[in-house]
Amino acid sequence: xxxxxxxxxxxxxxxxxxxxxxxxxxxxxxxxxxxxxxxxxxxxxxxxxxxxxxxxxxxxxxxxxxxxxxxxxxxxxxxxxxxxxxxxxxxxxxxxxxxxxxxxxxxxxxxxxxxxxxxxxxxxxxxxxxxxxxxxxxxxxxxxxxxxxxxxxxxxxxxxxxxxxxxxxxxxxxxxxxxxxxxxxxxxxxxxxxxxxxxxxxxxxxxxxxxxxxx
Amino acid sequence: xxxxxxxxxxxxxxxxxxxxxxxxxxxxxxxxxxxxxxxxxxxxxxxxxxxxxxxxxxxxxxxxxxxxxxxxxxxxxxxxxxxxxxxxxxxxxxxxxxxxxxxxxxxxxxxxxxxxxxxxxxxxxxxxxxxxxxxxxxxxxxxxxxxxxxxxxxxxxxxxxxxxxxxxxxxxxxxxxxxxxxxxxxxxxxxxxxxxxxx
Numbered sequence: 075x076x077x078x079x080x081x082x083x084x085x086x087x088x089x090x091x092x093x094x095x096x097x098x099x100x101x102x103x104x105x106x107x108x109x110x111x112x113x114x115x116x117x118x119x120x121x122x123x124x125x126x127x128x129x130x131x132x133x134x135x136x137x138x139x140x141x142x143x144x145x146x147x148x149x150x151x152x153x154x155x156x157x158x159x160x161x162x163x164x165x166x167x168x169x170x171x172x173x174x175x176x177x178x179x180x181x182x183x184x185x186x187x188x189x190x191x192x193x194x195x196x197x198x199x200x201x202x203x204x205x206x207x208x209x210x211x212x213x214x215x216x217x218x219x220x221x222x223x224x225x226x227x228x229x230x231x232x233x234x235x236x237x238x239x240x241x242x243x244x245x246x247x248x249x250x251x252x253x254x255x256x257x258x259x260x261x262x263x264x265x266x267x268x269x270x271x272x273x274x275x276x277x278x279x280x281x282x283x284x285x286x287x288x289x
Numbered sequence: 290x291x292x293x294x295x296x297x298x299x300x301x302x303x304x305x306x307x308x309x310x311x312x313x314x315x316x317x318x319x320x321x322x323x324x325x326x327x328x329x330x331x332x333x334x335x336x337x338x339x340x341x342x343x344x345x346x347x348x349x350x351x352x353x354x355x356x357x358x359x360x361x362x363x364x365x366x367x368x369x370x371x372x373x374x375x376x377x378x379x380x381x382x383x384x385x386x387x388x389x390x391x392x393x394x395x396x397x398x399x400x401x402x403x404x405x406x407x408x409x410x411x412x413x414x415x416x417x418x419x420x421x422x423x424x425x426x427x428x429x430x431x432x433x434x435x436x437x438x439x440x441x442x443x444x445x446x447x448x449x450x451x452x453x454x455x456x457x458x459x460x461x462x463x464x465x466x467x468x469x470x471x472x473x474x475x476x477x478x479x480x481x482x483x484x485x486x487x488x
Binding site: 132135136137138139140141143144147148151152225229230232233235236243246247250251254256257260261263264267268271272275 | 336
């Protein structure tokens with residue numbers, strides 16, 4: 075059993091690195107664009123706000139798998155040639171952006187109105203209000219749901235196995251089929267996914283502690 | 290098909306979730322540790338992995354009674370059980386202490402306090418999070434396509450291979466999911482209005 079594991083370790087490692095790489099790209103992309111769409115949801119002009127609301131609710135209302143299939147098979151059908159990896163990162167980022175923008179909106183919305191009013195009263199401009207009053211407080215509240223979203227995105231990257239991207243799950247599937255040891259190899263994959271996500275949660279909890287204001 | 294799968298898995302998941310939540314709130318140390326480990330572990334691994342594990346793995350250790358539909362239901366139940374135990378645990382812990390004490394004061398046995406005070410209150414507190422979980426479970430039934438359970442996404446894949454009309458098919462499927470989710474959300478909101486606690 076240990077032999078089998080060692081023989082296939084390099085394949086598992088290759089799958090793991092693909093999972094880590096896609097997850098890192100997707101989390102970064104979704105966080106940046108989600109921040110902007112979240113802010114647009116809060117402060118944007120009405121038409122933009124409506125547009126983004128429709129986007130967010132649509133993406134959150136359809137299964138991720140359908141989204142992945144539409145990007146992966148749909149864009150080439152429209153004549154756009156993109157690599158499998160780019161399509162994968164794009165589909166997951168579209169999904170992640172919707173979730174992060176809700177996180178941003180929720181965190182800012184949970185800051186009492188009095189804070190904004192007080193900031194206005196002492197004459198801070200819009201940007202200064204965000205920079206010095208709203209963001210520092212919203213950050214601490216955004217981190218726990220943001221960590222959850224990051225964990226969801228790592229888990230979501232496993233769906234890429236269904237469009238033949240050789241991530242951790244797909245390489246495990248191939249090894250399990252070849253060696254006929256599904257329990258062993260799926261168990262290993264489960265432990266690996268767990269370690270990634272649990273350490274993400276731990277880091278999130280630490281960072282949150284660091285930014286929390288005594289309120 | 291998708292709805293039926295979600296409903297069945299949710300029912301089983303609810304039972305698992307309530308038991309695990311009980312174990313975590315009222316259980317002794319070892320039981321508590323087991324239930325917490327189950328919840329934390331399952332919540333941190335992908336559903337697709339659990340599906341493969343149940344579908345391909347359990348057959349090997351002699352559980353041949355599961356076909357693809359039942360293995361999917363089992364996998365989704367295990368997955369949702371972990372999320373629901375978290376929901377129920379939060380609900381049980383937020384039943385006001387005073388109510389439980391009041392139950393004791395009028396002479397209810399611990400079991401009756403549980404039956405008539407804690408559990409009904411828990412249900413009413415968790416209803417909103419329960420409906421969120423149910424909607425995301427419904428979306429997760431799309432993963433059943435991975436082991437060829439004939440539900441909506443699988444249907445779309447079959448039509449695609451036959452007709453190659455990818456955009457039309459996925460747009461239609463997306464709209465169908467979207468409408469179902471909104472109808473579900475609306476129905477659950479009605480239920481919440483009727484039963485949820487005003488807090």
